[in-house]
Amino acid sequence: MSALYMIVGTLVALGVLVTFHEFGHFWVARRCGVKVLRFSVGFGAPLLRWHDRHGTEFVIAAIPLGGYVKMLDEREGDVPPALLEQAFNRKSVKQRFAVVAAGPIANFLLALLFFWILAMLGSQQVRPIVGSIAPGSLAEQAGVVAGAEVLAVDGRAVTGWSEVNLQLIRRLGETGSLRLRLLEPGSTVESERSLVLSRWLKGAEDPDPLGSLGIRPWRPQIEPVLAHLDPEGPAQAAGLQLGDRLLSLEGRSLDDWQQVVDVVRERPGQRVGFRVERDGQPFELSLTLAARGEGEARTGYLGAGVEGGEWPAEMLREVSYGPLAAVGESVKRTWSMSLMTLDSIGKMLFGELSVKNLSGPITIAKVAGASAQSGVGDFLNFLAYLSISLGVLNLLPIPVLDGGHLLFYLVEWVRGRPLSERVQAIGVQIGISLVVGLMLLALFNDISRL
Numbered sequence: 022m023s024a025l026y027m028i029v030g031t032l033v034a035l036g037v038l039v040t041f042h043e044f045g046h047f048w049v050a051r052r053c054g055v056k057v058l059r060f061s062v063g064f065g066a067p068l069l070r071w072h073d074r075h076g077t078e079f080v081i082a083a084i085p086l087g088g089y090v091k092m093l094d095e096r097e098g099d100v101p102p103a104l105l106e107q108a109f110n111r112k113s114v115k116q117r118f119a120v121v122a123a124g125p126i127a128n129f130l131l132a133l134l135f136f137w138i139l140a141m142l143g144s145q146q147v148r149p150i151v152g153s154i155a156p157g158s159l160a161e162q163a164g165v166v167a168g169a170e171v172l173a174v175d176g177r178a179v180t181g182w183s184e185v186n187l188q189l190i191r192r193l194g195e196t197g198s199l200r201l202r203l204l205e206p207g208s209t210v211e212s213e214r215s216l217v218l219s220r221w222l223k224g225a226e227d228p229d230p231l232g233s234l235g236i237r238p239w240r241p242q243i244e245p246v247l248a249h250l251d252p253e254g255p256a257q258a259a260g261l262q263l264g265d266r267l268l269s270l271e272g273r274s275l276d277d278w279q280q281v282v283d284v285v286r287e288r289p290g291q292r293v294g295f296r297v298e299r300d301g302q303p304f305e306l307s308l309t310l311a312a313r314g315e316g317e318a319r320t321g322y323l324g325a326g327v328e329g330g331e332w333p334a335e336m337l338r339e340v341s342y343g344p345l346a347a348v349g350e351s352v353k354r355t356w357s358m359s360l361m362t363l364d365s366i367g368k369m370l371f372g373e374l375s376v377k378n379l380s381g382p383i384t385i386a387k388v389a390g391a392s393a394q395s396g397v398g399d400f401l402n403f404l405a406y407l408s409i410s411l412g413v414l415n416l417l418p419i420p421v422l423d424g425g426h427l428l429f430y431l432v433e434w435v436r437g438r439p440l441s442e443r444v445q446a447i448g449v450q451i452g453i454s455l456v457v458g459l460m461l462l463a464l465f466n467d468i469s470r471l
Contacts, residue, residue, distance in 0.1 A: 027390025030400065032085060034389045036062065038128065038408050039088040042415075045127025046090040046120055051075075053116040056093040056107035063088060067425020086382070092120075114434045121426045128412030129355060135405035136351035142398055143341025146181030150239040150336065163214040165236065168206030175200050180340050182231075189230035191361055194223040194373025199234075226377045227314060241330035243278040254324015259308035261297065261325060268303060269296040274295050278327045285310060289321040358406060362413045381463030384470065420445070420452030 040062050047060050057075070061067075063082030070080045092109040093100060100108050106345050109117065149171040154161045171179060174188035192199055199216040204341040222228040231238065245267040250257045270284050271293055284293070289312035297306050310321040342350050368374035385407070392403035425448065433439040441447075 023390060023394060026394040027386050030389035030393030031386040033092045033393070034385075034404055034407060035085050037404060038131070039063075039085075041127050041131045041408075042124045042411060043088045043090050045123035045125075045130075049123035050090065050092055050109070053112055053120055054107060055109050055112060055116075055120065056104060056202070057090060058093060059089075059091040061088050061394060073240075104265055110181050114430050118427060118430045118434075121430070124423055125412040125415045128408045128415070129359070131352045132355045132358070132408040132412070135401045135408070136354045137347050137397060139405070140342040140347035141344060141402055142352075143339055144398065145337055146183065146340055147238070147332065148336050148338055149179060149182050149185050151236055152239035153237045155235035155237070159216045159218075159233075160214075160235040162214045163201075165201065165203065165214050165216075166206065167471055168239075169203040172204055172211060173200075173202035176202075180338065186230060187357075187361070189234075190228075191364065192218060192221060193228055193230070194220065194368050212447040220373075223373050224375045224376045228378075239336065240279070241332055241336075242276070243327055243330040245275045245278045245281055246327060248328045249323050249326035251324035254322065255308050256322075256323050256325040257312050261295075261306065261308075261314040262299065264299070266298040267295055270294070270296050281323070285321040285323045287321065289313070289319050291321065313436040349393055355405075355409065358409045359413055362410055366413070366417070376462060377466050377469070379459070379463045379466055381460065383464070383467035397447065419455055420448035421456060425449075425452050 043060060043062065047057055050057055053197045053429055057077045059078045059080060061080040061082055063080075063085045063086060065082050065084040067080045067082050070076050070078060093104060093107055094109045095105075096110055106110055109120070110118075151160075151165060151167050151169045151171070154165055155168050171185055173179060174185055175192070177188055179185050179188065189199075196219050199218050199221075201214045201216065203212050203214060204210075205212055216234060222230070222233055237449060247256070247263055247265045247267070250261065250263060267281060269275055270281060273280070273284075275281060288310055290310060292307055294307040295307065297304055310323060311321045313320055365378075369376050369379065388403060389400075394400040415422050416427070417425045418428040420426075420429070429440060429445060429448070439445075
């Protein structure tokens, strides 16, 4: 079933985002008097095709990894004299600029729409209350204590842990002070704590912002009773069964599943000993943990899980907005995510963020499937984030992308004449090399994660 969700989710996501992006180009081109020859969703052999009254051919093609709008253009073939005024290359710089910019703008508008819907639907969030602080950590040094509720990060108000994490991600690779506004336990007075960052998690392949600060979110205690087993994991291979209760690990008594997680993560490839209870009878069992990840991101893997605990009502909050307030919230989220995406690209270029965080089609497909299976809200949220990423990436000043064309038109507007075809051709070759290189790197990262 998860494979079906992944396939359907990916097709729907790409279909919606690509169609909306290309429709932006198409709609503005028509308004500027440009004749559109073809509107294609996908590449390769056409699966469906039809024509409208203007003679535009609409195509749904076999390879759903993009799309394009083909316009009448003298640079791509002979144009009958009667249609010259409808050729794209005959339009003014402003009109060509508008046609090209319309695609990325459409992606941002789509994200605004999805965030607006999500803001009105509302969401249930876990209050960002600190569960524990690691000894000697940055959080302890700054005076953060267990039980405190995070109200704002760097002056930006937060309502749940997801927003806290997003704000922390913005600071990856940086040096400076991270400001947390807190509500201390048992108090009504807000206080501010400053955590000193120094090239924080710079180049980390799998950054854990909260964990690296020494902050562990509060969560309900979960009994270490096995409810899930990986058929190929070390737990099942060693003989553990569903319903087994883990009494101790390496001689340390267990009363919460998080204790197991902490020890396992720190011991990839090591042999550990459990005391287990099954049907009321205790017994000893040892096994060798598997390992996942590489380098500093290498962690131990047991291949077992438990059922989630019940969250107290006071630890949860419902966040929703009316139609008008939701507009402001959607604008804020779209702007924030756009800046964060652009900032992340910049940090990758300067080595502050590992390029291994770059994701390709395999990761996108997996996330699409997981979000679709999780529910409509999560899927819309994923579509909004992906649409923003598509919009930002297309605006990068790389020839062959929309941003590269916009750069050429900007130079033409300043100079009063276009760059020579030779210069543009060289730029396109460089752009193709960059894009292909990025795609291969993203695909390599995807395969490495598998």
